[in-house]
Amino acid sequence: MSTQESHKKAQVRAAIIGYGLAGSVFHAPLVDATPGMEVAAIVTSNTERQQSARKRYPEARILGTVEELWQDAQNYDLAIVATSNDTHVSLGIAAMQAGLPVVVDKPMAATVADAEQLLAASQETGKLLTIFQNRRWDNDFLTVQKILGARLLGPLTRFESRFERYRPAPKQGAWRESADPKLAGGQLYDLGSHLIDQALYLFGKPERVYAEMAQRRPGAQVDDDSFVALHFPSGISAHLWMSQVARISGQRMRISGLRGTYEKWGLDPQEDALRAGKQPGQPGWGTELRELWGHISTDITEGGIHLDGPIETEPGAYENFYAQVRDAITRGTKVPVDPRSVIEVIRVIEAAQTSARENRTITL
Incomplete structure (x- = not known):
């Protein structure tokens, strides 16, 4: 059509x-x-x-x-x-x-x-x-959800997630670089809102928040290199990095349990594809080459197979957001992202700001 x-x-x-x-x-x-x-x-x-x-x-x-x-x-x-x-x-x-x-x-x-x-x-x-909150449909995050759904890692202990870039100078005049609090500039709001949202989506509301926020680049008015640690009632810890000054990025995502670990390097390809003028539905949308797949090591078997090596990455699917919006409007189904869940993300961001400013852990 x-x-x-x-x-x-x-x-x-x-x-x-x-x-x-x-x-x-x-x-x-x-x-x-x-x-x-x-x-x-x-x-x-x-x-x-x-x-x-x-x-x-x-x-x-x-x-x-x-x-x-x-x-x-x-x-x-x-x-x-x-x-x-x-x-x-x-x-x-x-x-x-x-x-x-x-x-x-x-x-x-x-x-x-x-x-x-x-x-x-x-x-x-x-x-x-x-x-x-399109990053709920990133390929690595969908893969993590599948792995957790199959209980391949045992009782979970730690979740690590990074969005790291290298932009050595602030972009002059950009509202994201502004210190005006109404503009919610800086990495904690920009990339951090994705990382925190993913962590809360997986593990619920945290009970403690610790954060470090820094302005590394000359002339920076807002945080460009930040870290947030979340501690959940289940005992799981989430460590989240967001930076504009990492010339070499660390692992995009790593999640560990008592019986296994999954790690993934590299970013979901959908944003680059959209920037290049591509759209969902075109051949290869949301998929990545085998050599880019993440790795899993676990002593739990799936279908009699011991998993210790590459595991196929689930295709990214940003298009699912608007398909669910369409259905919510036309059929009365649930919205893809409940705004209440995003309010909790902002609550964590506010706690992280207080933590970094006062150099202490904040209890929610």
């Missing part, structure tokens, strides 16, 4: 607010690739981005202001807030008050109090609210 034909049959007409990295690389391509959905409108005041949006999505309306979207809200079925962090709450609330279900990009909000305002607006208006 062609994109044009799928648009004609679309049940969910999405309006994407913001066409920077989040809107153009993640949200718009994933919506466009989801059966039953279409990119019906894109809101951006930037003329270059408007031209880019028209070229890639010729059937979408290109709007210069959100006021145009609110005035015509009845012609859409979903608003996607893909703007800077300081506008997530106000735009999300305005969209719901205009009658639209809402997807808000991570980290949802800068504070627990602001995030709770979004949730309260959803409850008051009765409009769907979910948060784009």
